[in-house]
Amino acid sequence: MALRGTNQEFGRPYNRRIVLESVRRFGPIARGDIARHVGLTVQTVSTIVRELEEQGYILSVREEPKGRGLPPATLRINPDGGYAVGIHLTPLGIDAALINLSGDVVEDAHRSAPNAAPDDAFEAIGAMVSEMTRRRPGSRVIGIGMALPGPFGVEPMSFVGPTTMVGWRDVLLRERLSAATGLPAFFENDMAAAAMGERLYGFGAKHSEYYYLYFGVGLGGAMLHDGSVLRGAWGNAGEIGHIPVVPGGEPCPCGNRGCLERYISLDARSRWSGDDTGWVAEVAPVFRNAIAIIENLFDPETIVLGGLASPALLERLAASLEPLLNSVSARKDRTTPRILVAQGGQHAVLRGAAALAVSGVLSPRFGQIFTAKRQRDGDLLKGGDIAA
Template sequence: MALRGTNQEFGRPYNRRIVLESIRLHGPIARGDIASRVGLTVQTVSTIVRELEEHGYLLSLREEPRGRGLPPATLRINPEGGYAVGVHLTPMGIDAALINLSGDVIESTHREAPHATPDHAFELIGAMVPELTSLRPGGRVLGIGMALPGPFGVESMSFVGPTTMAGWKDVSLPDRLTASTGLPAFFETDMAAAAMGERLYGLGAGFSEYYYLYFGVGLGGVIVHDGAVMRGAWGNAGEIGHIPAIPGGELCPCGNHGCLERYLSLEALRRRNIGEAAWVAEVAPIFRNAIATIENLFDPETVILGGLAPTDLLEKLVGAAAQLPNSISARRDRKTPRVMVATGGQHSVLRGAAALAVSGVLSPRFGQMFIAERERRSDLMHSKGVAA
């Protein structure tokens, strides 16, 4: 199911976003087909399309006539109409990529920076971004999105322990990121960014309702509902890694015992210091129970396993889940496996972070439509971006 347009006041930036997304997902596509998909009038879609064309975000194509009359013009994303930078900050280091409007990774780069301090990290990012944007001299760089481990704003859990960015409490992320790069800046949890990247450019594009299980240094996951990542009341939905799963289990930095990510995560694999096959066999029962819990809570079409882990490790985990416990997902009419390996790869989080920047510039998030009037007046789409 596609995102739907809105007739509410201040809905134009949101409509712009979903029209652009519909074209990206289904293009080349005619205006009338866009209108049907997003629930807007053809006139409204045409107005938005004209605006996007004028700013170079879209290309209009028309096939050769095959009979009487002209075929309708179809629209597609102009890949070179703009770029965004995606950054992923982890306890292991920093990854960044320059990504065009079609989601193609122009180039990516990595810096080893274990448990980097804010000053060191932003210094590195400030050097990485010009290297990337110089690959498209004169190109319009819309903004930068940064993904990092959450949760945010939780005193006892945020930026605490080896799976988070310890020492980053009270850092003004957008301000520091803009100061380091000169770009409009946005940030998100890495699991939400990866889920969006997978939805836009990977296996998730084929599902309306799926759970993305993010297997990184820690463990997280989010439900994607009707094309949108569900973030919760404070934006921290998805900290499945902190569900106590083993009574009397290992002490977690959050203060609880037996948290899931103490057993299922790259950090857990590192601590066990055994071969992957032996580790997978050891944690398989825990993984299977986690999948059944996710299914009973969210009733997804499927669980997509992705993140920072190598694909072969993810495939071993999925293989270990061949005999899953019974759950509401054990249906006779299933058309897809209950657990699948993501196809977006490790670039999903960077693509999702870049998409966050594009969305943030072209349209405020739907929940931001009702913020203060002075903030609503700001519309970054009409700026020319930052030339590389």
């Protein structure tokens, strides 16, 4: 989405978020370059930058002169100018992290809570957030993002089976999360959150068109196009785990038989009686076919294997794919391997969830929502300090 300012009445909070988002995405960056990016005057940008510096969101840095005259000051995000909370809810438990504006995990917490009911989960999340933020007294928390298994809003598939949580149908996720923590709240499916975390802090920072294959309790995926996750009409694109691949195969909780995640997922691994090596050898032919399907459908620069599986298991799975089948990705001129193992590790989901909160509060889209609700909500950029 293009970053463009507005001259409309009450547009100041929106423009402030536009400028901050530009610094976050393109910094270090000069004031004049920001003005060209967002379509505002340099004077307007300078006024907003001064406010953001005073509020501690951005830093102005001037390099040492290399010749005559002073080089222009450039702006960058202040890593400690604010924090966001990332939450990952799975059938196994709850993970949480407090993450600064540079994506560094500064505090984390875990609760073992198998198949937690909504009331218990939100109570635990509230306690975990309080526990982490007490360690950073006086700091500012911008918002909270939660990742959990999808798909959402699909009657025969949502919140059923071993990959999802019983009793979570029709739960008002955003409202409950905000009520439990007192923070602006956002949510996303875990595979999209992990893909965004990898885009920001892993291989994805070097690629704009890649497919992230997410190994969780189930199996999902997300195509990153021009740096953004392809969502689909209802936000459920990427449920590759529910593609039937074995005719008359194992029954799946979704109602079909032979779905891919019945063979390739952490749940499938848990049902295998042997060791990792034996399981990988058993599922390799199905997995190899799945990779060819993904490549032919999306033509990605590369496929990144990530999620909750251990790096060692992901490396074994990647090795089992050789020789890869022919597909549109079998190009002689390619400079990136067809398969990569994610760098972000298991923190990728938490970083992606936290980034969702940062983008949700600071992005132009949120700015538009904020402007429409200005009389009721106040300015979130000025509030949100952690209670000591």
